[in-house]
Amino acid sequence: MIFGLPVISVTIWLPILFGILVLATGDDKNAPLARLLALVGSVLGCLVTIPLYTGFDATTSNMQFVEFHDWIQRFNIHYHLGVDGISMLFILLNSFFTVIVVMAGWKVIEKRVAQYMAAFLIMSGIVNGVFAALDSIxxxxxxxAMLIPMFIIIGVWGGPNRIYATMKFFLYTLLGSLLMLVALIYLYNLTGGSFAILDFHRVAIPMSAQILIFIAFFFAFAVKVPMFPVHTWLPDAHVEAPTGGSVVLAAIMLKVGAYGFLRFSMPITPDASHKLAGVMIALSLIAIVYIGLVALMQSDMKKLVAYSSISHMGFVTLGLFIFNAYGMEGALLQMLSHGFVAGALFLCIGVLYDRMHSRQIKDYGGVVNKMPVFAAFFMLFAMANSGLPGTSAFVGEFMVVMGTIKVNFWYAFAAASTLIFGAAYTLWMYKRVIFGAVTNHHVEELTDLNAREILIMSILAIFVLGMGLYPLPFSEIMHASVNDLLVHVAHSKLPI
Amino acid sequence: MNLMANLIPAAAEIFLLVMVCFILIADLMLTKSSKLFTYLLVLLTLVGCMVITVGTHQSSVVYAFNGMYVDDLMSDVLKLLSYLGMFMVLVYSRQYLMLRGLFTGEFMVLALFALLGMNVMISANHFLTLYLGLELLSLSLYAMVALQRDSAIATEAAMKYFVLGALASGLLLYGMSMLYGATGSLELGAISNAIANGVQNKSLLAFGLVFIVSGLAFKLGVVPFHMWVPDVYHGAPTAMTMLIGSVPKLAAFAFATRILVEGLQSLEHDWSGMLIILAIASMALGNLSAIAQTNLKRMFAYSTITHMGFMLLGLISGGIEGYGSAMFYTVVYMMMSLGAFGMIMLLSRAGFEADTLNDFKGLNQRSPWLAFMMMLLMLSMAGIPPTVGFYAKFSVLNAIIQTGHTWLAVVAVMFSLIGAFYYLRIIKLMYFDAPESHAPISVGSDTGLLISINGLGVLFLGLMPGTLMSICAVSVQQSLLLH
Known part of the structure; x- marks a missing residue:
């Protein structure tokens, strides 16, 4: 309870409320006020999530902070919220990144500031809702609803090819969502009239239906992750999105897809999940290896990090579908870590882009001579992206590889190759951009990070290192829930 | 049965008829500058009808005029909504019509006659009453489309509308006569009983059904009987398009359910097969053609075809879920289409029609509030939560899946995905593109308020859809399923 209000509802509605307030400041004459309100809103939004962490009971896998109210009685739909060890950390991550995004867009966004800030605040609340909702509708x-602000963000503040990218983003994700809706309604009729996700977990489903439901969910979640054949929207969307949009896409949006697998696909259709695990693992490995090679070939920095994101998310789906505790916890840690690392890398590229208005690697060279502080931060994040021990990325990747080795040595071998490819594409990019002699007069004119940017980078650096050196506070929270999920997934749900 | 008992169920219609006649005569006495008096009188009439309908509401189903007329919960709810819809049409179109010299007594009287026709249809329990209401509605609409006498395109639209409408009426009438031949009655309840007890001449019945469904499809504007829709929507002045495209859908819903469910329930197996084909064809053709349109009114015409196809899915599913969801869908569709056409009229000026896609370019820079309202309406049409359009689609899908036609639900959502594209394109134009003209948008306080209520209503009903859903479900339960 915060001031007598339920915690989760506050984390959802407070940012949305501030978003509306920011929107009400009107046009760009009031931009300073809009920025200030947005900062206050995002910081408050982040602070109100703290009770979720401090009040969390890590010994149980039950839903906590549960809120339950009638909503649409006719269809037995409830306003039902709650978190467990899987979802809680993502609410924290999301609220935290909203602050970062607001700060990152502070100076850079000059047109329609209020709408920009409001879109991010509203989206932050909506994403918290996605992680906390226990009623499937x-x-x-x-x-x-999450799509709407993102659609606007990419379309209004994005790069030259933004309209193609945002349409593709919206329609791709809508395709998956609509199939999921059909599956949800099917399940509603199967359970005899309940939309509660936890009821879906319990209902027995015949194999043929399980497979169809799994496929419907697969489309919804795989598009968001994104997994190999349906990933093509992501590079477009990332490249064209403004920095804040890229950060939120990488840090939050992609996690929503993997979360969907954990909350829906695996517990609702465990038999189909086992049956189709081979396909999922194959797609994950293709993402890890093939997309890693694709990243190597990119000449655009943002595209490179976008492909690297797909490759890293391949680790997550691999970890999920090998069905053991190492893999699953590794996948969850990888999701958190990738949020920090990819978010930070996009911010770094944003820093360069704000100064040079180019994302092409060839336009840079010798940046270290002009921006030593920046180069140091960028180095840390690049290393983290390559999975260096001591950074957050190492923990998750290591655990996933450990878990995979138990299942099949060659899977693990292929997965581990990312440690080489990842290092190759990240460090090669780093070398071409940062090191060497100053290549042109644009680079000559670069100025180093200002105080605001140093603050943002430092916070992220602390998390990247902190999580890498001492991951226990993160992993112990998810322990109980992960074990419970694994037990659940191991039980067949075929009708007897 | 004494006279009063017959008159009370039709009190609102009688009041409406008296008022229309009074307004018709009073308007002759008024000078051109005092048309506002007529306008206020019309609005007052609508409020009066509302009061009477609520006041004469009875909790049971009441038949009047020897079973020709019925007053039940569904008819009362639909009538109240049609008054509301007509009220909104009149408020939205006042400024638009004034600027074009069409704000005349004829327009308002014809609009009220159309409303009377709709209400007769909604309450009809007999083929004759149904047909009477339908013709009253149609003739008023034909005349309204032709009201702009100096516009060639409007005249053409009126002509097409009239010819094809007359054809459809002919089909319906033919079908009705066959059913009469097969069952010996024109009253819906009696027809239903006769069919249930077994009809001798089955082929006559089958032919009659085919003609009825075709006529119905014509009036609903579903594929392959949709040809008139784009031309009429495009050619008619926007105010008339709004009227044609919104409120009569309620009456069409009542018309379809009264005939198919109350009268021909025992033939459900036959007509639902036909409706499935109509529905799929409408969703396919409507969505695909809408993508290619550059004129908004034409685009909305194709979108209407799609929405009516989707609504038919509810009728196909049957039961309280199916009919309830179809009714909910129709009501929601009326709201959205009122808002969308209202926006076109709001952006139009004297001598300028904002009816092409390009006219919406950069609306967010010219008026962020209007752009936001239009975005809500478009998202609702596309069926994206948290707008009410989502629940309309949701409840229909739920009804289909309950009947086991999961494949049909998948087909429907795939076409919705295609549909989402052209609604999104409008949002794209408003938010992402630079405006083509910077002409100031002059919004009257009445229309401005109404569009805000309309847009926010779509959002509010999207957050709290439960009540309206329940009302629809209870109405169809009482009216269609209990007897």
């Missing part, structure tokens, strides 16, 4: 509403 409530989940669906948040899930789809």
């Amino acid at each position: 409530l989940f669906y509403v948040f899930w789809e």
